[in-house]
Amino acid sequence: MPTRNLPPALARLVKLVTWTENALLIGMLALMVLLAAAQILLRNFFDISIFGADQMLRLLVLWVAFLGAIAASREGKHIHVDIIARWLPGRIKSAVVALTDLFTLVVCLLLAWQSLRFMHSARESGEMAFATLPVWVAELILPLGFTLIALRYGLRFMHHVRQALGREVAE
Structure with a gap:
């Protein structure tokens, strides 16, 4: 979603969050590959393994x-169904896309709320993911992820509403 129509402070925040997401994604993916490769090499050639590596890899896959x-x-590349919207004219298409953005926003907010409840129950249980890492800390990505996706779809919703109202040019 373009940031050119956002207030400058919000545009900077979106860019910072985007940079942080990319850095985390690249870092965790690299760690995943290195950890899996090390685990394979150590098991095959030295008959040893890294303690907790399998649990860490499972968590990294989730994150x-x-x-x-x-x-x-x-990037607007998340799974979506646009079988009808693709053939509609500009402003009508923007209105239909705005409705699907709103639906996605509401679903993500509900999932964020439920994942917070899930995380809270995991915190109360005191269960550990591995070593000294509590399960609830490992599950932080659930409400965080759904909330960030909801915020993105909230921005997309406002963008598409402005397009539907003719206040922005449709791309």
């Missing part, structure tokens, strides 16, 4: 998947 979904929503 990378959510960070990838956040990045996809940022």
Whole structure:
């Protein structure tokens, strides 16, 4: 979504969040590859393994998947059905897309709320993911991811509403 129509402070915040998302995604993906490769080499050649590596890899897969979904929503490339909207004229298409953005926003907010409840129950249980990392800390990506996706779709919704009203030119 273009940031040119946002207030300058919000545009800077969006750019900072985008940079942070990309850095986390690249870092975690690199860590995942290195950890998996090290685990394979150590097991095959030295008959040893890194303690907690398998659990860490499972968590990294979850985090990378959510960070990838956040990045996809940022670029408007997240899964969506546009079988009808693709053939509609400009402003009508923008109105239909705004409705689907609103629906996605509401669903993501509901999922963020439920994942917060899930995380809270994990915190109360005191369960550990591995070593000294509590499960609830490992699950932080759930409400964070759904909230970031919801915020992105909120921005997209406002953008498409402005297009539908003729206040912005449709791309």
